[in-house]
Amino acid sequence: MGQIDLFPIYLSFKVALLSTVFSLIPGLLAAYLLSRSEGKAVDVADALLTLPIVLPPTVLGYYLLVILGRQSVLGRFLEQQFGVTIVFTQTGAVIAAMCVSIPFFIQSARTAFAGIDESLLHAARLLGRTEWNIFFSVMIPLSWRGLTSGVMLAFARALGDFGATLMVAGSIPGKTETMSIAIYNCLMNGDERTAGLLVAIMTFLSLAVLYGIKRMEKKMGRGGSRHASRKHQKNISGI
Incomplete structure (x- = not known):
């Protein structure tokens, strides 16, 4: 048992943050x-978009290996034309x-959008607002709690991924070893101290995310959405 390596923690946060940001648009x-x-x-x-959950x-x-691997059409194209390799890299992770x-x-975002009062959207259209303008100025502000919950869930899920990351990025110490993979490697090597610390960190982060989501759901249940709808109705009529 040596000094605890902080790289898996750093890489896990980096991968989770980047994957969440790239997922937004x-x-x-x-x-x-x-x-x-x-x-x-x-x-x-x-069904196709939900498939990765099950x-x-x-x-x-x-x-992902079949699509992005070095022997795939896309993998060969990226490597030959741009010198980019996806597998066994942080990009792959x-x-x-x-x-x-x-x-x-x-x-989460779909549920938030579906819960918006249609009368507000119709009012915005009658006032000449374009669909993109309505999306950014009405739908996004009204559904921010649901979107925030979705971001938090996505971040937590990305932070704790093991199987897909291991298949695509591998387990290269100091390069592609995330927290989940490090926990597995520590257990295989008999380093229960480091494994326990990483497990505690993952557990704390997961609980924090779930607590934050529950708090948002309670606020929405207390009429926060109705208050926001009335506020935006006034804003729409004033523009």
Whole structure:
């Protein structure tokens, strides 16, 4: 048992933060389209976007290897044209964490968008607002609690991913070893002290995220959304 290596903690936060940031734009777009559309095609798209939640992480990691591996069409193209390799790199860890966590953000954002009072959106349209203007000035402010919950869930899920990250990024000490992978390696090496510390950190962060989400849900249940709706109704009519 030597000195505790802080690199897995640093890398886990880096990977979780980057994957969450990169999930925001596609996640918001997907959630908006799903909440505003209907039909069989939407149901299929919803099922595909939700699939990573129920798939075993190793299965998702296998799919990512098939798509991004050095022998794949995309992998060969990136390596030959740009000298970029995805597998066994921190970039691969970010992509794996993003694929695992983005469904949580999409589902939370979709629910938040679907809960917006339609009369506010119709009022904005009658006043000549474009759909993109309505999205950024009405829908986003009204659904910020749900979006924040989704961000927190996505971050926590990315922070704790093991299977997909291990499949795509590997377990290279000082390069791609995240906290979850470090816990596994420590147990395999008999270093229970370091494993216990990392487990305690992961547990604390998970509890903090869940507590924050529950607090937001309680505030929303006490009429926060209705208050926000009335406030934005006044704002819309004044623009």
